[in-house]
Amino acid sequence: MSTTSSLSRRSALGATLGVFGGLALAGAAHASADRARDGHRDHPALAGHDAMPESFDEIYEGRRIQGRPASHGGGSPHGGHHSAGYQVHVDGRELHVMRNADGTWISVVNHYETFANPRAVARAAVVELQGSTLAPFPA
Amino acid sequence: MTVRKNQATLTADEKRRFVDALIELKRSGRYDTFVTTHNEFIMSDTDFGDRVGHRSPSFLPWHRRFLLQFEQALQSIDSSVTLPYWDWTADRTARSSLWAADFLGGTGRSRDSRVMDGAFAFGSGNWPIRVRVDGRGYLRRSLGAGGGLTLPTRAEVDSVLAMPTYDTAPWNSSSDGFRNHLEGWRGVNLHNRVHVWVGGQMATGVSPNDPVFWLHHAFVDKLWADWQALHPDSSYLPRGGTRNVVDLDDTMRPWNDVTPADMLDHTAFYTFDTAA
Numbered sequence A: 001m002s003t004t005s006s007l008s009r010r011s012a013l014g015a016t017l018g019v020f021g022g023l024a025l026a027g028a029a030h031a032s033a034d035r036a037r038d039g040h041r042d043h044p045a046l047a048g049h050d051a052m053p054e055s056f057d058e059i060y061e062g063r064r065i066q067g068r069p070a071s072h073g074g075g076s077p078h079g080g081h082h083s084a085g086y087q088v089h090v091d092g093r094e095l096h097v098m099r100n101a102d103g104t105w106i107s108v109v110n111h112y113e114t115f116a117n118p119r120a121v122a123r124a125a126v127v128e129l130q131g132s133t134l135a136p137f138p139a
Numbered sequence B: 001m002t003v004r005k006n007q008a009t010l011t012a013d014e015k016r017r018f019v020d021a022l023i024e025l026k027r028s029g030r031y032d033t034f035v036t037t038h039n040e041f042i043m044s045d046t047d048f049g050d051r052v053g054h055r056s057p058s059f060l061p062w063h064r065r066f067l068l069q070f071e072q073a074l075q076s077i078d079s080s081v082t083l084p085y086w087d088w089t090a091d092r093t094a095r096s097s098l099w100a101a102d103f104l105g106g107t108g109r110s111r112d113s114r115v116m117d118g119a120f121a122f123g124s125g126n127w128p129i130r131v132r133v134d135g136r137g138y139l140r141r142s143l144g145a146g147g148g149l150t151l152p153t154r155a156e157v158d159s160v161l162a163m164p165t166y167d168t169a170p171w172n173s174s175s176d177g178f179r180n181h182l183e184g185w186r187g188v189n190l191h192n193r194v195h196v197w198v199g200g201q202m203a204t205g206v207s208p209n210d211p212v213f214w215l216h217h218a219f220v221d222k223l224w225a226d227w228q229a230l231h232p233d234s235s236y237l238p239r240g241g242t243r244n245v246v247d248l249d250d251t252m253r254p255w256n257d258v259t260p261a262d263m264l265d266h267t268a269f270y271t272f273d274t275a276a
């Protein structure tokens, strides 16, 4: 399951006991998510989504930011991570983004503030990162 | 009996015990399991699919249960410790005693937002950031730096507490009602805005890396109790049969043995230092 790979990747970044301790809870979350899917859940991947925003590719404050609609509803097989059906990269690393019901966007580095489109989310991430590199995102 | 107190009223000894318990939880590795769990939920809760911890009616009972579990972990280290709350309508500047070196430490320096004082500063060696979304292993903050952003006022809080309906369809970030206005996706924006005001990790999916996460959510939790006291005839919604959403008697992940109904009465677990 992807949870394991994501955590082991994070661990590889220099994490220690703490992250391994997370396996139990996170694993439980995913097991339950799978169960919920078997129950009263349709395929949610693109429900309610309108047409995806255009692709973009630019250098913003010295970082390359790119965005594009995901090929098949973003259907990467990883467990609990929602795919927005749209992928954003900063210097080639995936930035986890999510579309809100009102069409605005957020990312994992600006998770409590909404932006008009994925390009604005990517630019905000560049500002927030202050030159730092995104951690490997589970794929 | 657990009494949750306003952080501004804590004695020096209470602050020291709280900070020491946090650091021990961090040292043992248990702290980071909470950060991991929160981030997993924040990335998987979506407006268009399953949603449990955020952007849904169960935002409030989910965080109540999450905080209870965290508080119990602290109490396993020091049984006298309880979670304080931060009333950000009252203590609303970076000069609040909350941010003093004897408690949570202050804002980050301008160059890289690194927190430089207090027990959670990277230099103390106590607080490595391990569960993270980028390469930076130090606690960051930029209190109030977000373009003139200010913390919510008491009047704004009261305007949200006045809303009589707990939550409304479509039960997500576009909903009307108390829950979504308190969460902040709509309207004056309470909870979300505070995360952004603090900045640093608090603005990200790994927000519990900053210990102020717990004090912020303890106040959000108190506002839920205050709302219940104001609207005794209103209750949790929806009550059944709602796809992708935790109904009143559905169990919540990751625990799977607790329902929103089990979380409605906080006095089964703790009380506040003020009547709620």
Ligand SMILES: [Cu+2]
Pocket (backbone or CB within 6 Å): B038, B053, B054, B063
């Ligand atoms: Cu949360």
Ligand SMILES: [Cu+2]
Pocket (backbone or CB within 6 Å): B191, B195, B217
């Ligand atoms: Cu929060």
